[in-house]
Amino acid sequence: MPVLTPGQTAPDFTLPAADGSTVTLSDLRGHKVVVYFYAEAGTLGCTRQACDFRDSMASFEAAGYRVLGISPDSVEKLARFTEKEQLGFTLLADPEHTVMEPWGAWGLKKLYGREVTGTIRGTVVLDESGVVTHSLTNIKATGHVGRLRKTLGLDA
Numbered sequence: 001m002p003v004l005t006p007g008q009t010a011p012d013f014t015l016p017a018a019d020g021s022t023v024t025l026s027d028l029r030g031h032k033v034v035v036y037f038y039a040e041a042g043t044l045g046c047t048r049q050a051c052d053f054r055d056s057m058a059s060f061e062a063a064g065y066r067v068l069g070i071s072p073d074s075v076e077k078l079a080r081f082t083e084k085e086q087l088g089f090t091l092l093a094d095p096e097h098t099v100m101e102p103w104g105a106w107g108l109k110k111l112y113g114r115e116v117t118g119t120i121r122g123t124v125v126l127d128e129s130g131v132v133t134h135s136l137t138n139i140k141a142t143g144h145v146g147r148l149r150k151t152l153g154l155d156a
Contacts, residue, residue, distance in 0.1 A: 003104035004124050004132045010035075012130075013099045015070065015092040018078035023068065023092055026130065032065045033126040034148070037105035038141070039119040041073045041081035041091070045141035050087055052145035057088045059154045065125075070094050070105070072119065104137065123148060 004010060014024040025033070036053070038046045053060075053067055060067055067089040071078070078091040092099075100106035105120050121141065125134040125148075134151060136144075149155050 003122075003137055004135050006132050006135060008132045010124065010126050010130050010132055011099075011102050015094055015099060016075045018075060018082045018091040018093070020075070020079075023090060028066055029130055030128050032063070032128055033130075034060065034065050034067045034123060035103070035126070036067070036069050036121075036123040037100060037103070037119060038069060038071050038121055041071060041077050042084075046071070047081075047085065049141040049144060050081070050085055050091075053089060054085065054087050056145050056149060056154075059149060063152065063154055064128075065152075066090075068092055070099060072097060072100065072106075109138075125152065 010025065012026045014022055017023050038049055040046055050069060069089065069091045072095050073093055074095060075093045078093055082091055094100050097106040100119065103124065105122050107120055108115050108117055109120050120137060121139050122137040123139060124132055127133050
């Protein structure tokens with residue numbers, strides 16, 4: 001799977017959002033964007049990660065970032081998850097992996113010592129022009145948002 005690296009322009013996409021709208025990445029030009037990939041809404045690790053983003057939204061927004069979470073879940077599942085956890089950012093559905101695959105977030109990975117195909121947890125940060133500034137792969141859900149905030153200089 002290709003993995004986006006700093007300096008590359010991120011491939012454009014359009015995906016359905018939990019609120020019923022659609023989001024096209026190129027429409028966000030002019031904003032810095034954090035795109036994070038996670039396995040499944042409602043699971044323990046993914047819930048912790050989403051809630052960490054929720055609880056850090058003020059610092060991301062103050063620095064001009066938009067946060068997008070992408071998973072293979074359905075729009076309906078994402079809507080329930082967003083409402084239950086009162087998330088203040090956009091979750092996008094990619095059940096066919098049309099974004100996850102070219103962005104390096106879907107493929108073979110090790111899980112409990114065996115190879116499986118699935119979501120490769122990662123985060124890609126884009127500048128206002130859609131160019132990758134940071135690409136973090138095979139991250140852990142817990143503590144990731146704090147490390148990302150530190151990397152982006154949001155914890156001043």
